[in-house]
Amino acid sequence: MAELTYREAVAVGIAQEMxxxxxxxxxxxxxxxxxxxxxxxxxxxxxxxxxxVVDTPISEQAILGAAMGAAxxxxxxxxxxxxxxxxxxxxxFVANEIAKMSYMTxxxxxxxxxxxxxxxxxxxxxxQHSQSIENWAMAVPGIKVVAPSTPADLIGLTAASVxxxxxxxxFEHKALYPxxxxxxxxxxxxxxxxxxVLRHGSDATVVALALMVPxxxxxxxxxxxDGIEVTVIDVRSLVPLDTATILDSVSQTSRLFTVEENPRLxxxxxxxxxxxxxxxxxxxxxxxxxxxxxxxxxxxxxxLEDLALPDADRIAVTIKATLG
Amino acid sequence: xxxxxxxYGEHQAVLPQPFDExxxxxxxxxxxxxxxxxxxxxxxxLEKRIYDLFLQGFVRGTSxxxxxxxxxxxxxxxxxxxxxxxxxxxxxxxxxxxxxVGPEPIIAELLGKATGLVGGKGGSMHLASAEQGxxxxxxxxxxxxxxxxxxxxxxxxxxxxxxxVAFFGDGATNIGAFHEAVNYAANYRLGTIFVCxxxxxxxxxxxxxxxxxxxxxxxxxxxxGMDATVVDGNDADAVYLAARAAIERARSGGGPSIIExxxxxxxxxxxxxxxxxxxxxxxxxxxxxxxxxxxxxxxLDLGVGEDRLAEISGEVAAEIDRATEAAKxxxxxxxxxxxxxxxxxxxxxxxx
Numbered sequence: 001m002a003e004l005t006y007r008e009a010v011a012v013g014i015a016q017e018m019x020x021x022x023x024x025x026x027x028x029x030x031x032x033x034x035x036x037x038x039x040x041x042x043x044x045x046x047x048x049x050x051x052x053v054v055d056t057p058i059s060e061q062a063i064l065g066a067a068m069g070a071a072x073x074x075x076x077x078x079x080x081x082x083x084x085x086x087x088x089x090x091x092x093f094v095a096n097e098i099a100k101m102s103y104m105t106x107x108x109x110x111x112x113x114x115x116x117x118x119x120x121x122x123x124x125x126x127x128q129h130s131q132s133i134e135n136w137a138m139a140v141p142g143i144k145v146v147a148p149s150t151p152a153d154l155i156g157l158t159a160a161s162v163x164x165x166x167x168x169x170x171f172e173h174k175a176l177y178p179x180x181x182x183x184x185x186x187x188x189x190x191x192x193x194x195x196x197v198l199r200h201g202s203d204a205t206v207v208a209l210a211l212m213v214p215x216x217x218x219x220x221x222x223x224x225x226d227g228i229e230v231t232v233i234d235v236r237s238l239v240p241l242d243t244a245t246i247l248d249s250v251s252q253t254s255r256l257f258t259v260e261e262n263p264r265l266x267x268x269x270x271x272x273x274x275x276x277x278x279x280x281x282x283x284x285x286x287x288x289x290x291x292x293x294x295x296x297x298x299x300x301x302x303x304l305e306d307l308a309l310p311d312a313d314r315i316a317v318t319i320k321a322t323l324g
Numbered sequence: 325x326x327x328x329x330x331x332y333g334e335h336q337a338v339l340p341q342p343f344d345e346x347x348x349x350x351x352x353x354x355x356x357x358x359x360x361x362x363x364x365x366x367x368x369x370l371e372k373r374i375y376d377l378f379l380q381g382f383v384r385g386t387s388x389x390x391x392x393x394x395x396x397x398x399x400x401x402x403x404x405x406x407x408x409x410x411x412x413x414x415x416x417x418x419x420x421x422x423x424x425v426g427p428e429p430i431i432a433e434l435l436g437k438a439t440g441l442v443g444g445k446g447g448s449m450h451l452a453s454a455e456q457g458x459x460x461x462x463x464x465x466x467x468x469x470x471x472x473x474x475x476x477x478x479x480x481x482x483x484x485x486x487x488x489v490a491f492f493g494d495g496a497t498n499i500g501a502f503h504e505a506v507n508y509a510a511n512y513r514l515g516t517i518f519v520c521x522x523x524x525x526x527x528x529x530x531x532x533x534x535x536x537x538x539x540x541x542x543x544x545x546x547x548x549g550m551d552a553t554v555v556d557g558n559d560a561d562a563v564y565l566a567a568r569a570a571i572e573r574a575r576s577g578g579g580p581s582i583i584e585x586x587x588x589x590x591x592x593x594x595x596x597x598x599x600x601x602x603x604x605x606x607x608x609x610x611x612x613x614x615x616x617x618x619x620x621x622x623x624l625d626l627g628v629g630e631d632r633l634a635e636i637s638g639e640v641a642a643e644i645d646r647a648t649e650a651a652k653x654x655x656x657x658x659x660x661x662x663x664x665x666x667x668x669x670x671x672x673x674x675x676x
Contacts (some may be wrong), residue, residue, distance in 0.1 A: 017654070021480075023482075025481060047634065051480075051481060052481070054512075056508070057504075057507060057508065057511065059503075059504040059508055060506035061466075061467070061500065061501045061504045062470050062473065062501075062505055062507070062508040063469050064470070065467060065468075065469070065471045065472075065473060065474055065504075066470065066471075066473050066474040066477055066508065067474060067502070067507065068470075068471050068474055069411075069459075069470070069471040069472055069473060069474020069475040069476070069477070069488070070474040070477055070478040070481070071474070072454075072459060072471070072474070072475065072478075073409065073459075073474070073475045073478040073482075073486075074478055074482055075478045075481060075482070076476075077474075092464050092467055092501075093467060093470070096464050096467070097462070097464070097467050097471065100665060101460070101645055102444055102665050102667065102668060103445055103450045103665055103666050104442065104446050104450045104452075104460075105442050105445075105446065105450070105454075105460065105665075106442040106443035106444075106445045106661075106664070106665050107448070107453050107457065107664065107665035107668075107670060108442060108452060108453070109452060109454050109460065110668045112668070141666060141672075141674075142666055142667075155630070165667075165668030165669070166667050166668050173382065193675075193676065239674050240673065240674050240675060240676065241674060241675040241676075242675075243675045243676060244676045275675075315420020
């Protein structure tokens, strides 16, 4: 067991897979020589060499195209899109090409690749470098979507994503890079499509993702001080989605809150709310409540960005007020 | 001042250069030339059959035919090795046939049948056959140029000498993905061969009206430190020679190439388009600059008998007739096929 930062866990996870399988290659802007603009990929070039760790031009379409063509012909590429906002300039490759290859060829050609990207707000980068776009990704049939919240989960879900035969978008949260967590020794391989119950409480179920997970846990602490005990579930994987864990928890708590960083309309919590509304309706004792970033672009000023994102205060106050 | 230099459909005709008769003496084996003849016939007759099936209501959706452009696909089909990779556009029936895919799975795919090349899930714009190196037809302009780079990179990492060819139209040279792909391939000296099928029209608009250079692909090459070759895309020998040189260069680690093949589609952009924006004298001149009768005459000049050529075209015709009947009588995909192969496990499940 060792304590690692979420930032360090990125390279640990990639290196684990590159050591295991020579077909794993890694490409992106500034990822090799510079070790990544967030210093997440330091040391990979030195260990694996320039044939397998590639600094690319600022050409997101060329990056994802190269990853896709390589995946179709025997490699297991990991591509980096530096900021998830940049998916907007290469979304054709995600939504039209990579996601649809297996279906359009009726299973003849697959795309076993991983695209990892810095997602989310909290760094005062303004509207074009702060978005949470996991809900864009889960809207496209044919891609899997994961967003780990701890260093150990990041390593394990990176491994699961690389080993998965389907394309996976792995969202790292930029504001989590300096956070620390215990990481087991030895190889870590997690499982896609599994949510994790982090805290048990009988008064409500709170589901959260990425940066919202530590905030939901902090809110749970404050609520506990007021005598309200909530279950906190880290969703971790949006596609595949572990609805069983969520429905099971709601059947015990009878209340559901989602805590989402994506802007409100069509956020991932809306889908979970819909599923629980349809399939867990008779377990519910009150309305499902979504706690989200408002439907706004993000501002750069620290106080405005902080106002936009759900924080522990807002989560706790909303839950307490709702439960009455 | 109007942005366009001419009223719509009133632009200057672009006429073909006469065929280069000296290519008769080019160093190409006669058995390769027979193959070029056969492949051109396979594509022409397949496309004509698809057109007929469309008019008869058997083919739904859209289709983009390559009648008049067969020499390009045929030449690369003859020049590539079985393990090399082809990436084509939505105008890809011919390129698929050129890699050795028979007419039956292609026609069945267009008819939406279970025996289609990709089970009825792809249709006219999404043919693929990995077994024959046909890595797909892509219907979003430009993307597959970037994807072909990945296949070329993969070959290098895996230590093979496979090359990747991306076919695209003149219109693709004005989309960002073209420039990203060419820069990327040139920078890493990837074994990608970029083949522009310049048929003078990006969909319904003359390429010259929207592009500030004469050769939309070749004239961009110097910006990426590359040479380019402009060939008569209606002369299978000319394209074959250019293909052979580019493939050899890519295979030996010499990096990518751009080939711009001048050609013309006999019909419109897609089945919805009669192509009436084209000057009459231009259409007439290009109909006479037809790759297939020219190549027929070239083989006669080289001493191949008329009876041999008639036998080949007859074999192709019989095969397409057989394929058409088989495709027509094949069943539709089973309803449960709707749910298959979203994922590599064969299914479509996204939740537990």
